Amino acid sequence: xxxxxxxxxxxxxxxxxxxxxxxxxxxxxxxxxxxxxxxxxxxxxxxxxxxxxxxxxxxxxxxxxxxxxxxxxxxxxxxxxxxxxxxxxxxxxxxxxxxxxxxxxxxxxxxxxxxxxxxxxxxxxxxxxxxxxxxxxxxxxxxxxxxxxxxxxxxxxxxxxxxxxxxxxxxxxxxxxxxxxxxxxxxxxxxxxxxxxxxxxxxxxxxxxxxxxxxxxxxxxxxxxxxxxxxxxxxxxxxxxxxxxxxxxxxxxxxxxxxxxxxxxxxxxxxxxxxxxxxxxxxxxxxxxxxxxxxxxxxxxxxxxxxxxxxxxxxxxxxxxxxxxxxxxxxxxxxxxxxxx
Ligand SMILES: [Zn+2]
Ligand SMILES: [Zn+2]
Numbered sequence: 001x002x003x004x005x006x007x008x009x010x011x012x013x014x015x016x017x018x019x020x021x022x023x024x025x026x027x028x029x030x031x032x033x034x035x036x037x038x039x040x041x042x043x044x045x046x047x048x049x050x051x052x053x054x055x056x057x058x059x060x061x062x063x064x065x066x067x068x069x070x071x072x073x074x075x076x077x078x079x080x081x082x083x084x085x086x087x088x089x090x091x092x093x094x095x096x097x098x099x100x101x102x103x104x105x106x107x108x109x110x111x112x113x114x115x116x117x118x119x120x121x122x123x124x125x126x127x128x129x130x131x132x133x134x135x136x137x138x139x140x141x142x143x144x145x146x147x148x149x150x151x152x153x154x155x156x157x158x159x160x161x162x163x164x165x166x167x168x169x170x171x172x173x174x175x176x177x178x179x180x181x182x183x184x185x186x187x188x189x190x191x192x193x194x195x196x197x198x199x200x201x202x203x204x205x206x207x208x209x210x211x212x213x214x215x216x217x218x219x220x221x222x223x224x225x226x227x228x229x230x231x232x233x234x235x236x237x238x239x240x241x242x243x244x245x246x247x248x249x250x251x252x253x254x255x256x257x258x259x260x261x262x263x264x265x266x267x268x269x270x271x272x273x274x275x276x277x278x279x280x281x282x283x284x285x286x287x288x289x290x291x292x293x294x295x296x297x298x299x300x301x302x303x304x305x306x307x308x309x310x311x312x313x314x315x316x317x318x319x320x321x322x323x324x325x326x327x328x329x330x331x332x333x334x335x336x337x338x339x340x341x
Contacts, residue, residue: 005341006120007322009057012049017320020058023116023124025071030078030127032065032085035138037118039317039325039337040146040172041241041264046113047326050267054114060339061087061111062145063118064138067130074127083130084144085118086295087111103152103292119322121341131295140302140309142338143176145291147298147307150176152291154184157235157260161185164229166252167207169239169263170198172312172336175205177239177262179307182206190228192221195332201311222248232257241265250277258284312336 002022009015025031037060045051046059053059064084070076090097091107102108109115116123133141150173159165165186167177170193182189182205191207193199199210209228213221225248232254238246241263249259250273265271277283291298301307315337317325328337 004121005319006058006116007060007319009046009053009059010055012053013047015047015322017322020120022122025069025074025124027072028074028126028128029071029124030067030074030083030130031069032063032083032123032125033068034060034063034065034118034120034123034339034341035082036064036142037339037341038062038142038146038313039329039339041329042113044326044329045264045266051264052114057114058116058118058120058123059112060118060120060123061113062142063087063112063123064133064141064144065118065123068122070127078127078130078132081130081132082134082136082138082141084133084141084295084299085111085125086129086131086148086291087113087117087125087145088290089115089126089129101292103290119319119339119341121319131299133299136299136302139313139338143172143302143307143309143312144295144298146172147176147180147301148291148294149173149288150180151294151297151301153177153260153262153288154180155294156286156288157237157258159185159235162187163234164188164190164254165235165237166190166192166225166229166233167237167239168192168245168249169237170195170202170210171239173262174198174239175201175312175335176307177237178202178205178207180301183306190225190233192225197333198335201335204311205308218244218248222251225252229254231255234258235260237262239263243269243271246271250274250283253283255281256283258286261285261287313338316340
């Protein structure tokens with residue numbers, strides 16, 4: 001039997017890079033040779049057993065590959081093509097799918113979360129979840145899933161044109177948000193983050209003002225932001241998932257404004273919010289999770305340069321270096337790490 005290398009978890013915080021059988025595509029499926037797979041904050045949550053993993057698990061939900069084998073019924077034209085994959089197979093028949101909200105599918109099989117993902121030499125997927133990207137470099141195409149999640153975030157946010165927007169976070173997601181917010185009607189976009197090099201990338205993507213946060217002086221940082229918008233920002237976006245940041249959002253948003261929870265906090269984390277303030281100030285708190293129907297728009301944004309991929313991927317690791325890749329996610333000098341099997 002042919003074998004391949006893959007990251008395999010058998011329980012939280014315990015993985016090996018193992019030789020496993022090369023899977024054979026069933027009807028409607030294709031097998032990809034993985035070219036590049038993105039590592040993201042979600043993988044760090046999965047590492048500790050959050051976000052609903054099932055075991056054994058091969059993570060990796062952002063991947064680009066070359067189609068090397070076809071199951072029955074798949075168009076032969078797909079063979080040899082470079083594709084990106086919507087990692088979520090939804091059931092189509094649960095109550096949420098039938099309401100056109102597959103992001104909440106009760107029976108979702110999410111590759112890299114509760115189904116085999118892309119931190120492997122090869123991976124199976126459904127042909128109808130593949131998008132052909134022969135025209136994009138693999139390190140550009142691998143950003144499609146995170147861009148699709150941002151596109152979905154903008155669907156949910158429903159930004160009023162001309163809004164004064166404060167965005168916390170200049171990691172890969174913060175930078176993609178910066179690119180698309182700057183081009184979708186923000187009147188002013190302020191980006192706040194602790195790392196100067198990442199703020200430079202945000203400026204290059206259209207941030208009007210950047211503020212370097214001082215972790216040792218959170219009150220000083222908040223005063224600096226408050227001085228930029230004494231009446232508050234129309235929209236405050238958290239793309240960090242950090243409770244220390246979330247705790248400042250209500251104090252920085254304008255009356256009748258919106259706090260947008262885009263970053264992923266720890267599952268058990270709680271954030272105290274005053275119901276009286278929400279009532280008295282008519283505040284809105286919104287969240288955005290994953291994506292639905294956004295891959296084609298994400299590809300349009302990447303193909304037309306609305307999202308600038310330059311400088312986002314800063315570290316490349318082999319499968320055997322998966323532990324180092326996970327450590328890189330927590331390293332503030334790294335923007336985004338990828339696995340190149
Ligand atoms: Zn991700
Ligand atoms: Zn469903």
